Amino acid sequence: MKPDQEHGIVEAQLRQKGHRWTNQRALIVRMAFATHDHFTAEQLLDICRREDPKVSRATVYRTLAVLEQEGFVEGLETGDGGRRFEHVLGHEHHDHMVCLGCEQILEFHDDELEQRQLLAARRLGFQVLRHSLRLYGYCRACQRAGNSQRAAKGP
Amino acid sequence: MKPDQEHGIVEAQLRQKGHRWTNQRALIVRMAFATHDHFTAEQLLDICRREDPKVSRATVYRTLAVLEQEGFVEGLETGDGGRRFEHVLGHEHHDHMVCLGCEQILEFHDDELEQRQLLAARRLGFQVLRHSLRLYGYCRACQRAGNSQRAAKGP
DNA sequence: GTAGGTGCAAACCTTTTGCAGCATG
């Protein structure tokens, strides 16, 4: 899916849900969908301010909340108290491996895994709306670099 | 395992690692292991203050950090930005289902699930140290009560 | 015209830190 298309879909759905489509929202959505990384709210603010220096922090947070609520963006905790976002549109669902060495986030997907999660839930009569699976450890490069030998927050 | 035993094990290992065993730590450990729930730092502070009103917030946080580092306690993000802890000693490893209706946390375990996670990681050359799997949705009771019909934060 | 959105600054909440005094080993 092209950025333009994604942008249009977001605009259409927000309008349909009774939200207004403002310049700020257009900018924030464009920037959020332009990066294919997992960004923090603060990073997104910075990027937006490069184009319009007076976008407010509050607006970014408020827009992210709307986008999350409408399912266009997903928040994920990094384990160190931080929170990142990623856009969801045009991405298959996937889970994450978080490298404690270089902070890189790898994505993966395994259908069998998903099935077993649902099975486990069904056994307990639990109705699953969404899930979050994260593996923490070291990526290939960091293993080679010996990052896995020192403590995560080591000297 | 009896609470006394757990308490003793924690004391022994902390001492052995060169930590001191103070009244405050004994209290905090006792309280942390007394509850079988998933508690926030603030809740633990409150509970401890019932017995010793001048325990400091900083001490609770510092002690939780030591306990987490030594593997006696595990922190888990609740998805709403909050953080909870649970004691680990005498618990098998398990994953969590978080009910969005009553905030209850159900525990479950599935070996096959764990195996497939490791397999997925191995495919990408990723070395897993720990993982976190959470299913969000509604428990049986909340489904019956119709909580799943309203928005999570609904009126 | 009237909601809803925006910018600003202040409030908030949770966690961390600097420091002087205290207690443990």
Place this chain on the structure above:
DNA sequence: CATGCTGCAAAAGGTTTGCACCTAC
């Protein structure tokens, strides 16, 4: 008696909110 731990208060993130103004519809 030296070092690690504690309590306090203040600082530090990151996120939310109150309010007056603005703008999309």
